[in-house]
Amino acid sequence: xxxxxxxxFTSESDSSQLQKVWESCLLKIRGEITSLSFKTWxxxxxxxxxxxxxxxxxxxxxxxxxxxxxxxxxxxxxxxAEVLGEKAKLFYSVASDDVREAVVESASSRL
Numbered sequence: 001x002x003x004x005x006x007x008x009f010t011s012e013s014d015s016s017q018l019q020k021v022w023e024s025c026l027l028k029i030r031g032e033i034t035s036l037s038f039k040t041w042x043x044x045x046x047x048x049x050x051x052x053x054x055x056x057x058x059x060x061x062x063x064x065x066x067x068x069x070x071x072x073x074x075x076x077x078x079x080x081a082e083v084l085g086e087k088a089k090l091f092y093s094v095a096s097d098d099v100r101e102a103v104v105e106s107a108s109s110r111l
Contacts, residue, residue: 014050017050018047018049018050019047021047021050021055021083021084022047022055022057024083025055025076025079025080025083026042028079028082028083029042029075029076029079030042032075032079033072033075041064041067041068041071041072044059044060044064045057045058045059046058048093049091053084053085053087053088053089054088054089054091055080055084055088055089055090055091056090056091056092056093057090057091057092057093058092058093058094058095059092059093059094059095060094060095060096061094061095061096062094062096064094065092065094076090077090
């Protein structure tokens with residue numbers, strides 16, 4: 001799945017806005033952590049949806065989610081609040097869960 005395939009939006013301008021918001025977040029985060037940490041923990045994240053002040057991102061696995069929450073939760077939330085406003089909320093989608101659900105749905109539709 002490519003980055004563009006994973007985005008949820010209703011128009012090209014929504015996609016553009018999502019990308020701009022996420023790039024702004026990454027720019028701020030990049031300045032706060034080491035290059036290795038950035039490449040390891042932030043480059044694999046895919047922005048999925050921006051709805052008002054709510055940002056949904058996809059992470060590769062449950063372990064990845066747990067690590068982010070355990071080590072970078074404050075940084076992520078502070079950064080998103082700076083970019084989207086104080087009422088901003090962060091939501092996660094775990095890619096391995098998405099794949100598992102797709103497999104389950106495919107298998108059950110054949111029965």
